[in-house]
Amino acid sequence: MNKKTTIEVPVWEKSNLTLEEAAAYFNIGQNKLRELTNESNCGFVIWVGTKRLIKRLKLEEYLAKAYSI
Template sequence: MNHMNQIILNMENSITPKAIPVIVPLAYQAMLNLQEKINQANAVLIKAGRGTSKRDEDGIPLWQRYSLSVPEAAKYFGIGETRLYQIVSEHPGADFILEIGSHVKIKRVLFERFLDAASCV
């Protein structure tokens, strides 16, 4: 008989599994802990407005701009757009308002001071 076309398989019939080195579970746990810390740090950065890479066409991030549009200010300050428009209409001529034609922008630092002095918004 020609044995050239036969494949011989040797299988181990051991019921007990081979031992896993002690370092493997420790390494997996260390990687999970590190990933959790990275996720927590990213959440804090994003909440503070520093973790996103979104920039406008000039490359200036929100937290460095002189003025913000109402949608940008809503995102930056965590206040709804509708409420921001109400604040602008309730405070005509306020120093934190910048009118450019028919557009309204909010001066970021001056509005921060306004919010610091406010007890409710």
């Protein structure tokens, strides 16, 4: 019998995060992340069909420059 091996990549090593992962990693609510990524000029979101992925490094840069969100 073949066992499937799953590879677990730590969140801090991923280039793209799901909303749930990004919310936990950055301590920002999922609703706030949805609000930010709904903007058409958002530079840290990737749409895969209807699923949105957050570009971790781009969001880190955005948050480093932001006074408030």
